[in-house]
Amino acid sequence: MLLAVLASLAVFFLDSRLDxxxxxxxxxxxVVYPLQATASxxxxxxxxxxxxxxxxxxxREQITVLNASNKLQSLRLQKMxxxxxxxxxxxxxxxxxxxxxxxxxxxxxxxxxxxxxxQQVIIDKGENFGVYVGQPVLDAHGVMGQVTETSxxxxxxxxxxDPSHSIPVQINRNGLRAVVTGRGxxxxxxxxxxxxxxxxxxxxxxxxxxxxxxxxxxxxxxxxVSVEFPQGKAFAxxxxxxxxxxxxxxxxxxxxxxxxxxxxxxxxxxxxSEATATVSxxxSEASSTLSDSNxxxxxxxxxxxxx
Amino acid sequence: MAMSDIPRNxxxxxxxxxxxxxxxxxxxxxxxRFFRPEWVVLTLMYWAMALPHxxxxxxxxxxxxxxxxxxxxxxxxxxxxxxFAVYLIARFHLQLRQYPLWQQALTIFSVVLLVHFVSVMxxxxxxxxxxWMPVVxxxxxWPVIYPLLRKIRRTFQVS
Numbered sequence: 001m002l003l004a005v006l007a008s009l010a011v012f013f014l015d016s017r018l019d020x021x022x023x024x025x026x027x028x029x030x031v032v033y034p035l036q037a038t039a040s041x042x043x044x045x046x047x048x049x050x051x052x053x054x055x056x057x058x059x060r061e062q063i064t065v066l067n068a069s070n071k072l073q074s075l076r077l078q079k080m081x082x083x084x085x086x087x088x089x090x091x092x093x094x095x096x097x098x099x100x101x102x103x104x105x106x107x108x109x110x111x112x113x114x115x116x117x118x119q120q121v122i123i124d125k126g127e128n129f130g131v132y133v134g135q136p137v138l139d140a141h142g143v144m145g146q147v148t149e150t151s152x153x154x155x156x157x158x159x160x161x162d163p164s165h166s167i168p169v170q171i172n173r174n175g176l177r178a179v180v181t182g183r184g185x186x187x188x189x190x191x192x193x194x195x196x197x198x199x200x201x202x203x204x205x206x207x208x209x210x211x212x213x214x215x216x217x218x219x220x221x222x223x224x225v226s227v228e229f230p231q232g233k234a235f236a237x238x239x240x241x242x243x244x245x246x247x248x249x250x251x252x253x254x255x256x257x258x259x260x261x262x263x264x265x266x267x268x269x270x271x272x273s274e275a276t277a278t279v280s281x282x283x284s285e286a287s288s289t290l291s292d293s294n295x296x297x298x299x300x301x302x303x304x305x306x307x
Numbered sequence: 308m309a310m311s312d313i314p315r316n317x318x319x320x321x322x323x324x325x326x327x328x329x330x331x332x333x334x335x336x337x338x339x340r341f342f343r344p345e346w347v348v349l350t351l352m353y354w355a356m357a358l359p360h361x362x363x364x365x366x367x368x369x370x371x372x373x374x375x376x377x378x379x380x381x382x383x384x385x386x387x388x389x390x391f392a393v394y395l396i397a398r399f400h401l402q403l404r405q406y407p408l409w410q411q412a413l414t415i416f417s418v419v420l421l422v423h424f425v426s427v428m429x430x431x432x433x434x435x436x437x438x439w440m441p442v443v444x445x446x447x448x449w450p451v452i453y454p455l456l457r458k459i460r461r462t463f464q465v466s
Contacts, residue, residue, distance in 0.1 A: 004390035005390075008386050012383035032376050035329065035373075035377065038329055043333075043334050112333075112334065
């Protein structure tokens, strides 16, 4: 028993105080991965059966909805491309730094319950796909969190709602910068350290500010739900609802480190996406690399109307 | 315990512990998440009571460490509490075997409470009464777990 106590204390100390214990932990996580994969099998199987027995009518409906939304999205994208090009030109005129282009990699959530009181999830991509600690994680609606721990086959993502997680944001309306911190289980996020005269209103959209260099600029984080100014407190009490579907999203996107768009305009994107595609031959579910096509290949064309 | 017989079918012990670990991770509906019994502790306690010479503190410590890695907590927390639980049960295994099931369940209650207390102290800033629900459900599961594992032990003649 004494031995066990000593060993526990030793491991406890090593893990929480020393950094070079990380690789050991990573190896242990890799060893444990098969167990986790097995645990997520029943629910995956249920999903699969559900999909298999979906009837024709439902599928048709789904296709109609998806088609409609696809049209809408591509319409928006057209405008977006024009705007992005314009933005780039204006930035060039200003002589400021170019925006970084981000590529994303799709990862799937491992349906495993962890400690219900910590806001963490496990995803099925690890160091074998180049996932690294601190990598931003998004879903279709906004920022979800960041990677805290990687092993060879899987990694652990801490969500925005975790009390130990903060993210630098700015308000879309007026560019006011702030920090948003989680409050744990089922609670809204909070916006810290804003004085009583700060220009914040309920309904304000928050996006990442890119300060701190960890999260890319301009991804939606959430929406201000309520602003209160409690008497006798130095700071305003601001509640924020996260934009991402933290509890329901199954497919997450890992943002790969950005590269400067203009360094190698034509070679950059295709080569990079090929490289990632070769890593994962099982393209359909394993990983597909989406790159937001900034249209840098045809940047020379005078196709924009506002020239 | 100086039992002279050779160890047999030890893999069944490992198998039940692994199954318990899987049960700890299988997704439950949102409402039931806080009521998940501490399967691994229950299994370890059964084996510590039935075969204290096979399932020692070391086994408890190791399974605790694996749970630490899987749950993403600080390493060593569960390792310590699991080893402690196994120690307590193994220390009193002769008395415990004589108890009727409900009295065993009371002992189980206090030990699981201790185990859970350690892991609650190790983290979780927000405290609410739900934190303690696994202790209650674990105790309620004991009358199910005990006959089940005994059946397994007798069928496969684990010793």
